[in-house]
Amino acid sequence: MPELRARALTKHFSGVIAVRNVDFTVRSGEIVGYLGPNGSGKTTTLRLVAGLVEPSSGRVECDGRNVRDDLIAFRHELGYVPEEPYLYPFLSGREYLELIGRLREIPEGLLTKKIDGFLDLFGLAGAANQAIASYSKGMRQKIVISGALLHDPSVILFDEPESGLDVTTTLVLRHLIRLLADRGKAILYSSHILEVVERVCSRVIVLHKGAVVADDSVEHLQVLMSRSSLEGVFSELVIKEDPARIAGDLASVAALGA
């Protein structure tokens, strides 16, 4: 059963610190929500965990082993849904999934069955042979999610996976994430939608200015901070200014000269 652990993970880009001494653990069967305002370092953390970016210091461990010692073996167990679904625009959805499956050396017969299944269940069967360039953001996101799950990974990183998805698919995705966790996958789920995190995740990590400011279960955080919802907890931890006042100021700026 996989256990993902970040140890004193730090990343700075040309002197600017993006992630600072981040520690967390995601165990098998656990869905951990990863929250934080814009620019807090969520996506950088997920890219560090996926091995797409090299940490300035610290390490990521999977089952006690530094993932960078054998990145390929770790990625064999990893599924990653990035924030922006950048894909090859000239390939069709099916061709893209075939490419990923073949690179992961999934046997051809099994690959075809899996691709057909994903395309069918995500409602993309009719668009399977169209160029990705013509896909909407939601359709691209479905392809990315399919690609991430194609090899049945044991560690899955979701970076705002619901972005661009319609209501039905968002609901399907929530159920899917719970089912995957029930099957023993370790899931790190980054999102802006607090309501989804509150419903789906068993534990929440809150990031602010690159550092972890909270790491606990949603219920415990609510009790600890005397708040009735995760939104309240989040506001208490990272929102330093009054949102109502900022909204009022924004409305005033928009009305300038009117």
Add this chain to the structure above:
Amino acid sequence: MRARSIHSTLTRHFLRRFLENDLISPDADRSQLLAVVGAMLFSLTLLITLFMSFVYVSARLTPSQLAISALNDRFFYISLSMVVCALLAVAQWDSLVVDVRDAAILEPLPVRPTVIRRAKLAAVAILGAGAAVLVNVMPTLTFPWLLVYHTQLRVVDMLRLIATHAVVAGAAAAFAYVAVIALRETLAALFTPRWLSVFSAAVQGGLIVVLGSCLLLIPPASTRIEQRGFSGSRALLPPTWFLGLHETLAGDILRDAPRPRLSARRARADVLASMAYDRHHNDFAAMARRAGTASALTVLIAVVSHWWNARRFPSVAPFRGRRQRWRAGGMLARMTIRDQTTRAGFFFTLATVWRSNVHRLALACAGAATVAVAVVTLSGIDLQNLSGSTAVPVSIFMIQPIFYGALLVAFRHGIRVPAELRANWAFQLAWRDRDRAFLAGSKRAALVGIVLPALLLVLPLFSYLLGTRAAIAHAALGLAGAVAMLEALLFWYEKVPFTCTYLPNESFKAFGILYLVVFLVGAAAFAGMQRDALHDPMAAFRLVAILVAIVVAFRIASARRAGRGPVDFNEAPVTTQRLGLHT
């Protein structure tokens, strides 16, 4: 904001958009780029003019001889001006009108569609005019002066020559530029967006090949203009029309220029040249009329089709064209390629070289160069009197290796250019360090998608010259040569094709000419061996043995070099690494 201000803002926006394409880095300094391109064109055209006009300075030609000789040079300058401007228009193909992206961004804004369209037209006109000026300014200012270096010409006549050159070269450039716009707009008017999206890219690619070939064929076509005459197929060439226009507008300035005292021999030559020039007077007038008619017609078609297409903005919703899956081909490939990573390399390479614009452009340029070489080679040979492989000169046999060789060199360049850099995260995550297996798939794709079509294209020519059986044997030898060439070209390649960051090849700048010479010498040697192999079984055996030895040697050496460590998909250029900017 006032309408005029909006118009100029949009015009500047569209002009900047012309410079935004996949070949230019988003971080590049546009002003610097423009300055470099402008300086290059200025210096190149100045150099060409000085080189071509050397004869007028070094040799004392009589005025009539000058008038005859100048026809060649004028044909050259007019053709160059037309082809460069047409190529520029073809390169901007979809940006010549308000395209889908423009519509998506600008349509929701409170700007009248006519303002947007006028701004686009202004930008397109400025781009064309700028290109025409860049190409023509140096020849216009220097060629007439050098042409009459030894001739006593009045200042007024001199100025008239310069003005005529400027007007005609500009008109020719405008004609070519507008002709491309008219073609695109006519296609857009005749076909639905669905059909246009199906073949528009193919038309654009075809035009690049044709115009690229024309560009390379200008020098050989710009000789003996007076002897070749202005009738038949020559009369159909647009540069000939504008040459006629030039001679009509300039009048007989050169022929009637004051003559110094000539020796009897030179006087005789002058009279003969004068008579030859006079013989074409009527042709010049006819060609000039044709230039005027064609220009008017082209402008009319462009205006009408543009007006027709301007009824509405292009649809924002993208056309959902289906990717044609060649099932039999796919099944055959799956049967013959057992390894999954090799299959991934095969299908991804085929998709990239045929669908990615940048990679198609590289192949089209290589194709254009070889078409030009083939036309020049064949134009000097009487094909009807050739029969049997021994009678066919090596220069004709060279067409085949040069054709697929140039395409493979373009392919070798293309694999270093990422198909979509931002999408390579998927490769990084799914990669299992089997770069040799993936590359093997890419090689097979190059053979199937590039070499085989090239061999099939030249097969009819060699069937005609050698007979079908010998032509097939020749094609098979060509395929074997391509396999060996591909092994050699990709031996030093240590990345994953079409996925990693592009790193400029410094050695190409330093040794480009040397590589070209080696390529041509190699093609000539291989063509000679192919010719020998067709009528001597021992020579055939020798050639096949050499090719097999080359392939085996490269494969063994490649296997020994295996295990070089993981591929760095995001490797930064050396200077960036040296400065510590790569994080």
